[in-house]
Amino acid sequence: MTKQPLDGLFESLMAAPQIFKERDTLRHTYIPDELPHREEEIERLGNILFPVLSGSTPSNLFLYGKTGTGKTAVTKYVLNFLLDKIKEISNKSDYALATSFMNCQMVNTNYRVVAYLCDAVGEKVPFTGLPTDEVYSRFKSTLDSEKKLMIIVLDEVDILVKKSGDETLYNLTRINTDLDNSKVCLIGISNDLKFKEYLDPRVLSSLSEEEIVFPPYTAIELIDILKQRAELGFQPNILEEGVINLCAALAAQEHGDARKSLDLLRVAGEIAARKKAEEVTEEHVRIAAISIERDTVAEALRTLPLHPKLILYSVYLLEKHRGSENSITGDVFNVYSELCSVINIDPLTQRRIGDFINELDMLGLINAKNISLGRYGRTKRIKLSIPKKQIQDNLEGDERIGRLSGHVPESF
DNA sequence: TGTCCACTGGAAGGGAGGGCTT
DNA sequence: AAGCCCTCCCTTCCAGTGGACA
Numbered sequence: 001m002t003k004q005p006l007d008g009l010f011e012s013l014m015a016a017p018q019i020f021k022e023r024d025t026l027r028h029t030y031i032p033d034e035l036p037h038r039e040e041e042i043e044r045l046g047n048i049l050f051p052v053l054s055g056s057t058p059s060n061l062f063l064y065g066k067t068g069t070g071k072t073a074v075t076k077y078v079l080n081f082l083l084d085k086i087k088e089i090s091n092k093s094d095y096a097l098a099t100s101f102m103n104c105q106m107v108n109t110n111y112r113v114v115a116y117l118c119d120a121v122g123e124k125v126p127f128t129g130l131p132t133d134e135v136y137s138r139f140k141s142t143l144d145s146e147k148k149l150m151i152i153v154l155d156e157v158d159i160l161v162k163k164s165g166d167e168t169l170y171n172l173t174r175i176n177t178d179l180d181n182s183k184v185c186l187i188g189i190s191n192d193l194k195f196k197e198y199l200d201p202r203v204l205s206s207l208s209e210e211e212i213v214f215p216p217y218t219a220i221e222l223i224d225i226l227k228q229r230a231e232l233g234f235q236p237n238i239l240e241e242g243v244i245n246l247c248a249a250l251a252a253q254e255h256g257d258a259r260k261s262l263d264l265l266r267v268a269g270e271i272a273a274r275k276k277a278e279e280v281t282e283e284h285v286r287i288a289a290i291s292i293e294r295d296t297v298a299e300a301l302r303t304l305p306l307h308p309k310l311i312l313y314s315v316y317l318l319e320k321h322r323g324s325e326n327s328i329t330g331d332v333f334n335v336y337s338e339l340c341s342v343i344n345i346d347p348l349t350q351r352r353i354g355d356f357i358n359e360l361d362m363l364g365l366i367n368a369k370n371i372s373l374g375r376y377g378r379t380k381r382i383k384l385s386i387p388k389k390q391i392q393d394n395l396e397g398d399e400r401i402g403r404l405s406g407h408v409p410e411s412f
Numbered sequence: 413t414g415t416c417c418a419c420t421g422g423a424a425g426g427g428a429g430g431g432c433t434t
Numbered sequence: 435a436a437g438c439c440c441t442c443c444c445t446t447c448c449a450g451t452g453g454a455c456a
Contacts, residue, residue: 126431130431355421
């Protein structure tokens with residue numbers, strides 16, 4: 001058999017110095033045996049959920065805190081602990097503990113939440129077709145068919161409520177009154193502190209019987225977290241002095257985000273491994289910071305549907321041909337409509353384009369600010385938030401947008 | 413000070429595509 | 435097969451608005 005080019009690649013990678021011991025422990029999704037600087041939160045959550053061990057229903061609770069402050073990790077940590085404990089005493093207790101953890105970024109409609117819960121209790125339902133009420137009552141009756149205590153965790157619950165309202169949440173907070181054998185405990189997790197304002201007061205009072213606020217990590221705390229993970233994930237003495245401090249400092253600039261600091265450390269390690277370096281250096285961390293940023297943007301651009309891509313490309317063309325002058329919604333819509341006719345598709349309405357402009361703003365790809373031009377109306381001032389080169393490189397790769405490359409809109 | 417522009421953004425609803433029940 | 439119900443994506447309608455201008 002002839003030698004494949006990949007054989008050589010793998011051989012040289014194997015021969016290179018080993019950087020990682022256990023790479024996955026450096027992912028933020030990995031739950032270590034200890035969570036440094038979250039002892040207090042673990043203890044509080046443990047205290048609140050402790051009644052499950054004696055078969056009582058704990059209070060519903062709400063966890064608040066910014067991204068990367070350990071809400072999800074602490075919750076999973078405590079739930080895992082409880083599940084282990086329950087296993088130990090299972091012969092002594094006459095009920096089962098079930099948990100369902102869902103991220104409302106994915107499970108973001110009322111129907112999907114209930115369907116997900118059905119799945120968790122072993123009730124198979126189609127992803128569409130049934131009335132939500134029907135799916136909900138199937139969930140209830142399956143859950144109630146045996147003695148069970150179910151802890152339902154709704155991570156990023158604010159997304160669900162903003163998108164689909166709080167009807168499901170309302171039903172779930174009242175479900176215990178309809179159950180004879182089983183009980184449900186709800187845990188809501190949110191990084192939007194203003195989220196409470198959207199909630200019906202009845203849901204709010206029932207859901208936040210207990211609340212835990214997760215403060216951001218300080219740079220010093222991040223260093224401890226990174227040291228712990230580095231010990232698990234990297235070969236000994238592979239990190240140059242200062243690497244961990246730099247990762248912590250960069251992440252601390254953004255509200256003490258442990259997730260980000262771990263990503264930085266892991267990607268820095270991957271870069272060092274690729275370069276076959278003897279150790280991971282501060283330079284690798286800096287490259288990692290740029291590469292993470294670039295990859296996030298490239299990924300966002302690549303996965304955009306066609307119409308938002310065209311809108312973004314219109315903003316790009318406006319900036320390219322009219323210099324740094326800011327565009328307004330009307331300009332963008334005109335160029336967008338023209339591009340649609342060039343590639344022979346029907347343009348969407350200006351109303352819909354307005355929504356897409358807001359979405360692109362939220363993704364951080366453009367900056368759209370409401371302004372008033374006096375008697376010339378109220379509109380949005382729109383600027384690109386990322387370099388033009390990045391738009392060009394990533395969008396013109398799309399065959400349909402590529403056809404527009406070099407096109408100068410007639411409106412100029 | 414009132415007018416008026418060019419929108420914004422909420423609300424309601426249409427319809428396509430999918431699937432269930434009877 | 436008919437009648438429902440779901441989500442998703444979109445349109446239509448329209449009241450509301452900030453501030454330059456007459």
